[in-house]
Amino acid sequence: MERKLPQSGKVRLTEVAKLAGVSPITASRFFRNPNALSISKRERVESAARELGYVPNLAARALASHRSEVIGVLIPSLTNNVFADVLRGIYDTSEGSRYSIQLANTRYSNLQEERLLRIFHGQKPAGLIVTGIDQTPEARAVMRNMNCPIVQIMEIGPEPIDMIVGLSHSDAAFAAVRHLLERGYKRIGFLGARMDPRGQRRFDGYREALKAADSFDQRLVVTTLSPSTVPLGGILLSDLVSRVPNVDAVFCINDDIALGALFECQRRQIAVPEQLAIVGFNDLEFMASAVPALTSVRTNRYEMGRKAIEMLTAAMDGKPPQERVSDLGFEIIVRASSPPRRDPSATHV
Amino acid sequence: MERKLPQSGKVRLTEVAKLAGVSPITASRFFRNPNALSISKRERVESAARELGYVPNLAARALASHRSEVIGVLIPSLTNNVFADVLRGIYDTSEGSRYSIQLANTRYSNLQEERLLRIFHGQKPAGLIVTGIDQTPEARAVMRNMNCPIVQIMEIGPEPIDMIVGLSHSDAAFAAVRHLLERGYKRIGFLGARMDPRGQRRFDGYREALKAADSFDQRLVVTTLSPSTVPLGGILLSDLVSRVPNVDAVFCINDDIALGALFECQRRQIAVPEQLAIVGFNDLEFMASAVPALTSVRTNRYEMGRKAIEMLTAAMDGKPPQERVSDLGFEIIVRASSPPRRDPSATHV
DNA sequence: TCAAAAAATGGTAGCGGTGTCATTTGCGCA
DNA sequence: TGCGCAAATGACACCGCTACCATTTTTTGA
Structure with a gap:
């Protein structure tokens, strides 16, 4: 005592x-x-x-047992709010277990990712979490040699390395754009930043939805490779409205861009949603507070982190995996920024 | 080859x-x-x-040499954007060195902090970064026994454990409120959430500034222990204006609260800044984009992380410390949300 | 009741490095 | 040419724990 x-x-x-x-x-x-x-x-x-x-003494334990009790986590960004939620899920869930988290930041670089994987490889981690499905063949080769369970997060796709938990970003984007189409919007723009493969797939969903409605128009697409920020959302919106003044809705690749777009509309006295509907992606907390409240696509990020750790610990403890692929889905959260289109002139096309 | x-x-x-x-x-x-x-x-x-x-083999190395090459980092939250910037500074700067980062989340709990410190203690880290200056005596005792350099971040204060890098939050809050007073605002409210010691010190700065101007009024203070979120900012603002309808400015404990307050004003048709000036704290990126752009207190968070690692690595490599206390200061970023007060009726008090 | 199987426990060696100290080598200078 | 000192190198033990296998104890079932 x-x-x-x-x-x-x-x-x-x-x-x-x-x-x-x-x-x-x-x-x-x-x-x-x-x-x-x-x-x-x-x-x-x-x-x-x-x-x-x-x-x-963890070092002695690791040396004698030939395995560390470390779960390596590779994410592309620390700044992006989206990963903060996933990380919370990861840290919260791993806290009860005997495993500790080793976080590394790839900065959206495949080379960095390969380098970090090699370092992890040397540490013999008990498990590994990597972001996305776009690893290079070299990276995949290193991972296959790791001899530990691996979970890919954020996204689901074909040929998982081992296990995978996420959602289909193209389906989610498709559904968001369908929502706008069903509400009567005709000229739906796309604002995209950091056009990495995952963003590209959101764009694919956008494009497919519009093509299916025979409304795709390349002039409505404004993208950049720069990282997403709120101010950038304003710049992209400016670009879009100067190109296509009669655009009546925008689908933003994420919520930061959507918020920046909303602010830009306020600055330019563009009435939201009367003149322009806005839809974001991720449903960060501020979307519900904005004026008007902004429609977004909810993704279950905390849950994603939690699930990844659970799958990993189950596998590390030798339990047969219940499922190798976990689709956490998404939900279109409809708010005031995308009401049914009232202006009948819109039907003129 | x-x-x-x-x-x-x-x-x-x-x-x-x-x-x-x-x-x-x-x-x-x-x-x-x-x-x-x-x-x-x-x-x-x-x-x-x-x-x-x-x-x-890092485990073998750690076992034989009696020291790991791990830098432990304790932060209170992963969700709070403020720490994302610090962490970026930490990760970016440590990447070049041979040290790796072990991140742990105290969730604003002193007990968690003590527990985590004990775990770190067992790992013999090469260095340690802890958040804030409010560690319990027990936590401080564990740290003193760690026998490794330690940097406290976010805040400066008396009696650093070892080294410290940050700013005075009460001075920063004082300056922000002085700014409002100098611009002619009379009834300046305070919106505070998560009133932890650091938040308390911001409140102290607010109070001292108003007391010096003989304008402190307890009815203007609205606080809660709940975590800061954007929606909460709206709730706090509602509370304030229902209590004191003629409030003419608010100092918000952070930018999330400030953004929520701005949205609430838009909802209630309260003109910002004509009827109500708003000032936030931290200067997150969205503050400059908001309409109107929001005044805030810039804190050098990335720099804080960078500096902490530099101080730590210098000490770990046996270099004598240049300075034990590094005050990174702050800057009031004046934007449209706090212009000089024009309404002469305000001088009636 | 007793043998066989299962559970609980212990002995030994070694994981892959590094601290410590001893030894060898290189080099400047008288 | 030889001496002394510093630099370079090596031998050995051991860091703290666990894998592996042997041994002891308990349980089980005929």
Whole structure:
């Protein structure tokens, strides 16, 4: 009970074992699989460990067991709010387990990703989480050699490396644009930034929806490779309305762009939604607060992180996977920024 | 040259040494301090390592050397944008070094913080970054026993544990409120969420500025312990204007609250800034885009992360610290939401 | 009741590096 | 040419824990 808080005299497993009156190997087993011990020893070891304030030496454990208890996580950005939610899910869920998270930032670069994978490879992680489905063949080769369970997140697609959890971004974008079409919008623009493959697939959904309605028009598409920011949303919108003044709706590749577009409309006195409907993607919290509240596509990001860790820990603990592919889906959250189009002149095309 | 990408046959230091024709210990030295070897051996080891695709086993290294090459980072939230910027600074800067980052989330809980510190303590990190200056005595005791350099970030204050980099939040808040006073605002409200100690100090700055102008009024203060969100900003603003209808400015504890307040004003047809000036804190990117653009207090968060790692690596490499306290300061970014007050009736008080 | 199987426990060796100290080599200078 | 010192190199033990296998104890079933 009396706990001399900062134990300076180092406590090794041997000390715990000695105090508990068992062999070191038995004490070791207690920490890995308590059920393998008889009740009496289990209690003795437990109380001995507590009394001495034992903290296992992870380096020694990793060296002896040939595997670390690290889950490597590769994400492309720390700034993007979208990943903050996924990370929360990852950290929250991993906290209960014995695994710790090693986070690395690829900055949307395939080369960085390869480099980081090689570093992880050397660390023999217990599991790996990577973002997206666009790894290079080299990266995939490294991963196949890792000999640990791997979960791809954010997106689902063909040929998962191992397991995968996410949603179809093209389907989601398709549904969002269908929503606008069904509400009577005719000239629906696309604002896209950071046109990485995932963004490209959202664009694909947009294009397919419009092509199906025979309304696709390249002039309505404004994209850039620059990273998404709120101010950039304003710039893209400016571009769009100067090109196509009578555009009546925009589908934005994400919520930051949508918010920037809304602000730009306010600046230019373009009435939203009367003159221009706006739809975003991700449904960040501010979308519901904006004036008017902005329609968006809800993606279950926290859940995605949680699920990824659960799939990983199940696999690491040797449990057969329930499912290799988990489609978390999406939901169109309809708000005031995309009401049914009232202006009958819109039907003139 | 021909690199069989995924080296499966494990390569140990011994193999490298053998190929290079040196003893293992010499090879070991090459990786830690190449200058200790003669040129010829250095080159031999280097090419041998490359040829075999050697990756050091970090666990073995940590076990043998009694120190890991891990920098522990404790932050209170992953969701809060503010920390994303700091983290970017941390990750960007640490990438060049041989240290890796271990991130942990305290969730604004002192108990979590203590628990996490104890875990880190067991890992013998090479360095530690903790957020804020409000650690419990127990937490401070654990840290003092860590025997590694420590940097506190976000805030400066008395009695740093080791090193510290940040700014004075009360000074920053004081300056922001002074700005409003100087522009002629009389009834300046305070919107505060998540009133943790750091938020409290911002409130202190607000209060002191108003007291100095003899204008402090408790009815103008609306706070909650709930986490900051954009929607919450709207709720707090509603509360304030229903209590004090003639409030003419608000100082918001952060930018999310400020944005929510702006949206609420739009909803209620309160003209910003004519009827109500708004000032936020942190200067997130969207503040400049909002309509009207919102005044805020710029804090150098990326720089804070960068500096923390630099101080840490310098100390870990045994260099004497240039400075133990680094005040990164702040800047009031004046925008359209807080123009000089024009309404002369305001002078009636 | 006793043998066989299962569960619990322990002994030994070694994971892949590095600290420590001893030894060898190189080099400047008298 | 030889001496002394610093630089370069090497030998050995051991970091703290776990894999592997051997041994002991308990349980089970005929």
